[in-house]
Amino acid sequence: MTQNSTLDILKNAILLEKRGKAFYRMAASQATNADVQGFFETMADEEVQHVKILSDQYKAVKETGRFSAPDTADTGTLSQNVLTPEVKGRIAAADFEAAAISAAMLMEERSIALYAGRAKSAQDPEEKKLYQWLADWEKEHLEFLAAIDTELKERIWNDSGFWPF
Secondary structure: OOHHHHHHHHHHHHHHHHHHHHHHHHHHHHOOOHHHHHHHHHHHHHHHHHHHHHHHHHHHHHHHOOOOOOOOOOOOOHHHHHOOHHHHHHHHOOHHHHHHHHHHHHHHHHHHHHHHHHHHHOOOHHHHHHHHHHHHHHHHHHHHHHHHHHHHHHHHHHHOOOOOO
16 A cells, blocks of 8 residues: 555544544533543543544654654543443433444444455555454444443333333
């Protein structure tokens, strides 16, 4: 792959992460509960980390033509630590927050597709490692967002009497 194509992919990835950060910040500003606000702020902070990592790689590729070894020590478990049952319950009680979870899932799916695709097609081992690591991190986000979404649906179904028992 040419350097310009690689740089374009990195620019698009940076833009995707910046949009994610903006979305999570907006969700935090609209949330009515401090714990829910904290959850969305943490998600935004993780997107900031992704932007930094991708920006560092952009700089490395632009200057040297090669990816540098990314620091993959942090896998973003902080967001999982703030997602307590109480926070899940508060998200369930608010329509906006529930809609934000659904929209966030779509963003995470898009990120996963981009990063997993690049990991699969990359020839540079450091590039492959970077994109696989990012895909895995985004999968973690998607998994716990999906778990919240499932809980929300079950609560709505239960409250609406959709269960056959």
